[in-house]
Amino acid sequence: xxxxxxxxxxxxxxxxxxxxxxxxxxxxxxxxxxxxxxxxxxxxxxxxxxxxxxxxxxxxxxxxxxxxxxxxxxxxxxxxxxxxxxxxxxxxxxxxxxxxxxxxxxxxxxxxxxxxxxxxxxxxxxxxxxxxxxxxxxxxxxxxxxxxxxxxxxxxxxxxxxxxxxxxxxxxxxxxxxxxxxxxxxxxxxxxxxxxxxxxxxxxxxxxxxxxxxxxxxxxxxxxxxxxxxxxxxxxxxxxxxxxxxxxxxxxxxxxxxxxxxxxxxxxxxxxxxxxxxxxxxx
Amino acid sequence: xxxxxxxxxxxxxxxxxxxxxxxxxxxxxxxxxxxxxxxxxxxxxxxxxxxxxxxxxxxxxxxxxxxxxxxxxxxxxxxxxxxxxxxxxxxxxxxxxxxxxxxxxxxxxxxxxxxxxxxxxxxxxxxxxxxxxxxxxxxxxxxxxxxxxxxxxxxxxxxxxxxxxxxxxxxxxxxxxxxxxxxxxxxxxxxxxxxxxxxxxxxxxxxxxxxxxxxxxxxxxxxxxxxxxxxxxxxxxxxxxxxxxxxxxxxxxxxxxxxxxxxxxxxxxxxxxxxxxxxxxxxxxxxxxxxxxxxxxxxxxxxxxxxxxxxxxxxxxxxxxxxxxxxxxxxxxxxxxxxxxxxxxxxxxxxxxxxxxxxxxxxxxxxxxxxxxxxxxxxxxxxxxxxxxxxxxxxxxxxxxxxxxxxxxxxxxxxxxxxxxxxxxxxxxxxxxxxxxxxxxxxxxxxxxxxxxxxxxxxxxxxxxxxxxxxxxxxxxxxxxxxxxxxxxxxxxxxxxxxxxxxxxxxxxxxx
Numbered sequence: 001x002x003x004x005x006x007x008x009x010x011x012x013x014x015x016x017x018x019x020x021x022x023x024x025x026x027x028x029x030x031x032x033x034x035x036x037x038x039x040x041x042x043x044x045x046x047x048x049x050x051x052x053x054x055x056x057x058x059x060x061x062x063x064x065x066x067x068x069x070x071x072x073x074x075x076x077x078x079x080x081x082x083x084x085x086x087x088x089x090x091x092x093x094x095x096x097x098x099x100x101x102x103x104x105x106x107x108x109x110x111x112x113x114x115x116x117x118x119x120x121x122x123x124x125x126x127x128x129x130x131x132x133x134x135x136x137x138x139x140x141x142x143x144x145x146x147x148x149x150x151x152x153x154x155x156x157x158x159x160x161x162x163x164x165x166x167x168x169x170x171x172x173x174x175x176x177x178x179x180x181x182x183x184x185x186x187x188x189x190x191x192x193x194x195x196x197x198x199x200x201x202x203x204x205x206x207x208x209x210x211x212x213x214x215x216x217x218x219x220x221x222x223x224x225x226x227x228x229x230x231x232x233x234x235x236x237x238x239x240x241x242x243x244x245x246x247x248x249x250x251x252x253x254x255x256x257x258x259x260x261x262x263x264x265x266x267x268x269x270x271x272x273x274x275x276x277x278x279x280x281x282x283x
Numbered sequence: 284x285x286x287x288x289x290x291x292x293x294x295x296x297x298x299x300x301x302x303x304x305x306x307x308x309x310x311x312x313x314x315x316x317x318x319x320x321x322x323x324x325x326x327x328x329x330x331x332x333x334x335x336x337x338x339x340x341x342x343x344x345x346x347x348x349x350x351x352x353x354x355x356x357x358x359x360x361x362x363x364x365x366x367x368x369x370x371x372x373x374x375x376x377x378x379x380x381x382x383x384x385x386x387x388x389x390x391x392x393x394x395x396x397x398x399x400x401x402x403x404x405x406x407x408x409x410x411x412x413x414x415x416x417x418x419x420x421x422x423x424x425x426x427x428x429x430x431x432x433x434x435x436x437x438x439x440x441x442x443x444x445x446x447x448x449x450x451x452x453x454x455x456x457x458x459x460x461x462x463x464x465x466x467x468x469x470x471x472x473x474x475x476x477x478x479x480x481x482x483x484x485x486x487x488x489x490x491x492x493x494x495x496x497x498x499x500x501x502x503x504x505x506x507x508x509x510x511x512x513x514x515x516x517x518x519x520x521x522x523x524x525x526x527x528x529x530x531x532x533x534x535x536x537x538x539x540x541x542x543x544x545x546x547x548x549x550x551x552x553x554x555x556x557x558x559x560x561x562x563x564x565x566x567x568x569x570x571x572x573x574x575x576x577x578x579x580x581x582x583x584x585x586x587x588x589x590x591x592x593x594x595x596x597x598x599x600x601x602x603x604x605x606x607x608x609x610x611x612x613x614x615x616x617x618x619x620x621x622x623x624x625x626x627x628x629x630x631x632x633x634x635x636x637x638x639x640x641x642x643x644x645x646x647x648x649x650x651x652x653x654x655x656x657x658x659x660x661x662x663x664x665x666x667x668x669x670x671x672x673x674x675x676x677x678x679x680x681x682x683x684x685x686x687x688x689x690x691x692x693x694x695x696x697x698x699x700x701x702x703x704x705x706x707x708x709x710x711x712x713x714x715x716x717x718x719x720x721x722x723x724x725x726x727x728x729x730x731x732x733x734x735x736x737x738x739x740x741x742x743x744x745x746x747x748x749x750x751x752x753x754x755x756x757x758x759x760x761x762x763x764x765x766x767x768x769x770x771x772x773x774x775x776x777x778x779x780x781x782x783x784x785x786x787x788x789x790x791x792x793x794x795x
């Protein structure tokens with residue numbers, strides 16, 4: 001017994017303490033989403049009364065088009081995730097499996113350029129899209145389509161790089177065998193590579209979904225219209241400057257928006273951790 | 284399946300998709316050229332040619348795979364980087380945003396002055412039978428009445444006029460009044476210069492008042508200068524994006540245009556104390572912030588990984604809870620923390636029974652930023668360290684134990700050095716990530732507290748990237764040129780850090 005205490009007690013104490021630290025803000029949000037008051041104020045650790053008014057408010061108030069925001073986030077994030085994987089997978093396949101002139105230069109360029117944080121080019125992207133707006137307002141500054149294009153293009157470097165890492169880890173024997181049997185590169189890609197890579201592509205797709213869902217600053221610059229905002233921008237603007245009043249609905253809204261992301265994340269934990277060690281950092 | 288892929292249907296499909304994309308992009312190119320956006324137009328044209336060439340010829344198989352990816356990459360990654368580089372060599376800020384032609388046109392349009400006497404007339408706004416905007420002017424002092432349009436003035440004999448009690452003409456043949464409601468819906472009438480005589484025109488000052496103005500500024504193409512015909516002043520291109528008065532270079536006409544100033548933005552970073560001092564301050568905090576963030580998150584993550592590195596009861600539950608902060612969308616978590624730090628209504632003051640204005644004091648704000656980043660970041664290192672600890676061969680530790688080393692010695696002499704070696708690229712990547720951790724700073728403190736009184740826009744918790752954002756998109760002067768120069772500087776820094784990290788991780792060796 002004495003031995004157990006010496007060996008394990010500190011482990012439990014530390015783990016419990018840090019677990020409390022982890023849970024504290026989350027617990028607080030749940031608490032205030034169910035409370036009637038409107039702040040992240042702690043009156044007691046146990047709720048005295050439970051009310052769903054904040055959730056109701058979220059879906060009925062004309063001041064917060066919450067459902068629009070959720071819909072926008074889902075549409076933007078899934079469009080970006082799917083398109084970037086479709087486009088990126090083909091590029092990654094070429095960079096990983098095919099031989100061509102300039103491949104090494106291409107890989108190095110990708111590696112270097114993906115270090116240029118997208119946010120640094122923000123003013124450039126802004127000015128470019130402002131000009132695009134002049135001749136094609138539907139894909140320029142202020143439009144969701146424009147934002148999708150910017151996300152898609154901006155993530156291309158990182159995504160090709162990330163996908164290439166995954167593709168490299170898929171054994172090459174099968175597609176070499178196919179090649180010997182006379183299959184063209186296009187056939188190898190569709191008939192051998194894609195079925196093999198589907199689970200990996202799905203993971204990258206979900207990661208890209210989470211990343212886009214989390215993106216804030218471009219969305220903030222691009223989406224000015226109330227109904228056109230994403231959840232992140234909408235909720236941030238909603239509480240901006242008036243913490244005391246709007247925290248209840250904010251808490252409710254952020255819980256609802258976070259649940260799917262948390263579920264995706266936890267179910268993909270294993271892959272994400274592998275991806276992390278490959279050198280990517282979640283935003 | 285392979286027959287299908289090679290079949291006619293697939294070919295038709297390919298051509299149809301290609302044709303559709305070509306059609307849409309062609310339309311875009313056309314619009315771009317009409318709007319004189321030649322660079323963007325040419326790029327789209329290039330994309331059309333490249334796509335058609337790639338998919339209609341057998342020039343290169345790999346190109347078929349990465350053409351779309353590369354085009355996107357060039358358009359939204361390479362082009363903005365090049366554009367940032369080029370902007371960084373321009374005087375490009377509020378007041379100097381437009382192109383030269385556009386800004387000169389605006390300068391000339393604004394360059395009008397009232398006549399010497401400040402003459403005004405009673406007017407009524409209407410239109411001619413042909414639908415042209417017109418004003419019915421009553422020059423009561425001289426008992427003259429006339430109708431003016433953009434390019435002509437017609438005297439009206441008093442006999443045909445309807446005058447009101449003040450002697451102002453309200454109706455005349457060939458002139459139809461426009462109602463006030465209609466005028467308020469469209470203000471195009473107010474921008475017209477109504478003809479008075481060759482030199483002067485009448486500008487609308489209010490619904491019933493017109494004033495006599497003359498064009499005072501005129502552009503002289505021969506001497507490439509602008510002359511004020513009233514005062515005789517001459518304005519010349521000062522080479523920095525403004526028309527400046529000869530003899531008094533500080534008197535400039537607005538707006539200016541974006542003008543190339545080469546390395547001025549960069550030299551400003553080094554030599555102008557107004558720019559350099561806050562930049563150095565921000566840079567130091569950026570390094571401290573990124574360094575401390577890596578250190579604290581790594582230390583806590585490692586400690587947890589060590590604690591849970593054996594099969595104790597409840598390990599799975601601990602693990603699930605510990606990674607929750609990492610699984611939450613970070614934007615939401617940061618906003619929640621921001622609310623918790625609120626002075627009046629936040630839970631933190633509430634629990635501590637204090638009344639601290641966390642984000643108004645530089646040191647409290649910095650502490651809060653680090654604490655929140657610890658919460659956000661430690662699960663990452665916990666996960667990484669747990670994995671890596673298992674990767675260290677147990678024989679090493681066992682051998683040391685047999686040699687009589689105690690657990691602490693084993694950790695310090697064997698486990699930690701090995702771990703640091705494995706993880707150093709990730710530590711460096713994490714440093715680079717935090718170096719640019721814009722969301723955290725922007726959403727938590729907004730970079731503040733800021734002393735706005737002395738016109739400085741660098742806040743106490745501003746890191747380079749949020750400072751750059753302030754410069755480019757802040758409420759004061761928006762200086763795209765300077766912001767771009769700082770961006771380039773940050774890129775060079777981060778790229779060097781990351782390259783160093785990658786060299787360590789030997790990624791580069793794979794590619795020679």
